[in-house]
Amino acid sequence: MIQVALDRLNRQECFHVVSEVYHYIDYIEIGTGVIKQYGMSIVQEMKERYPEKRILADMKTCDAGKHEALQAFEAGADAMTVMSFSANKTIRDSLKIAEELKKQVVVDLLGITSKDRIVELRNLGVTSVSMHVGKDMQAAASLDYLDDFRDTLKEFNIFVAGGINPERVKQFSKVHPDVYIVGSYITGSSIPAEAAKKIREVI
Numbered sequence: 426m427i428q429v430a431l432d433r434l435n436r437q438e439c440f441h442v443v444s445e446v447y448h449y450i451d452y453i454e455i456g457t458g459v460i461k462q463y464g465m466s467i468v469q470e471m472k473e474r475y476p477e478k479r480i481l482a483d484m485k486t487c488d489a490g491k492h493e494a495l496q497a498f499e500a501g502a503d504a505m506t507v508m509s510f511s512a513n514k515t516i517r518d519s520l521k522i523a524e525e526l527k528k529q530v531v532v533d534l535l536g537i538t539s540k541d542r543i544v545e546l547r548n549l550g551v552t553s554v555s556m557h558v559g560k561d562m563q564a565a566a567s568l569d570y571l572d573d574f575r576d577t578l579k580e581f582n583i584f585v586a587g588g589i590n591p592e593r594v595k596q597f598s599k600v601h602p603d604v605y606i607v608g609s610y611i612t613g614s615s616i617p618a619e620a621a622k623k624i625r626e627v628i
């Protein structure tokens with residue numbers, strides 16, 4: 426599956442990109458910066474416009490798990506993100522809300538170096554994780570380390586993110602992702618539909 430990540434775009438651009446790439450995507454991610462700019466109203470509008478697509482609110486929650494999970498889900502998000510370094514209570518509270526509302530929490534593994542934490546997350550009841558190379562780490566980061574995580578991740582529903590383009594798909598495929606999150610490669614293209622079609626073919 427493909428999740429288009431809407432980051433560093435204004436409201437009009439977000440809706441324009443989705444209308445262009447609609448046929449090639451499964452999830453629509455409202456990026457953290459877009460949520461900071463427009464609040465939960467853009468999550469709500471996106472769900473109203475595209476009820477048949479899965480909407481992920483990239484909240485990057487790291488505290489107040491119950492409140493922020495509720496905020497995202499009540500706005501219409503099907504899924505929201507919580508950071509893996511959050512307190513266990515934050516993760517448990519957001520999972521509890523998701524379970525009650527039949528929604529999904531994706532735990533963002535940004536900056537993770539310890540497999541022990543991934544095992545702990547599993548024991549907390551986490552089922553979906555995002556193996557995420559952050560925007561500011563992408564230039565420097567080698568993806569060789571992904572090999573080491575393959576076995577630890579295999580029981581999860583796996584999302585991958587971080588500068589994914591047709592050349593980098595192969596490196597991310599090492600962890601057998603269920604969902605490829607693709608942002609700039611699509612949103613920075615002058616023809617987003619062509620970029621989305623191409624990445625879908627490669628995946």
Ligand SMILES: O=C([C@H](O)CO)[C@H](O)[C@H](O)COP(=O)(O)O
Nearest residue numbers: 430560586587588589607608609
């Ligand atoms: O989560 C993201 C990042 O932290 C910026 O907020 C992006 O959505 C994710 O990295 C996908 O975007 P690209 O890296 O541009 O493909």
